[in-house]
Amino acid sequence: MKLSALQANLPNFKIRLLTDADQQALFELEKSNPDYRTTLGAGELTLAEIHDDLTGHPDQVSADQKQVFGFYLADHLVAVVDLLNQYPEQDFLFIGLLMVGAPYQRKTVGSVIMTGLMQAALQSNIHCLQLTRVTADTGVKAFWTKLGFEDGDQLFLPLAHDGRLAVTTMTRLLV
16 A cells, blocks of 8 residues: 555545664554453553554565554544555455544544555555454444444464454455
């Protein structure tokens, strides 16, 4: 995804690629969403995890396919989107994370960002968006369904302490 295409479709935000220099701001944003970590069965958030969020990617994906975009209003990080380009297929974009800071939730920020991202994706010859969501999280399902995503397969991710987390793939074809 080209930053310029994303910025052109979301002119009210200042958008930039996040780096390790942005760890503290991303830490604060993720900390404002404790329910997310609870849903994942994760413990206390650490800066090491933030570094992993910024740099981690599946083995079959090269580092240059990963992008983490920060969305700013009045020089304040209000949202983050983690993307994998050309994954799992050539004309796909995989959304690893969309997180909106707690003070900006339920104020259309996430919907506006995703609508702009879908427009930018189409302009970049991306024809399908895909993500996984925690199956039990009905609020997240409602958000993505409202944006035209449809449920796909259910998978089980391993968790620490021998647990499993049910996740569901969701897909949105762009036309």
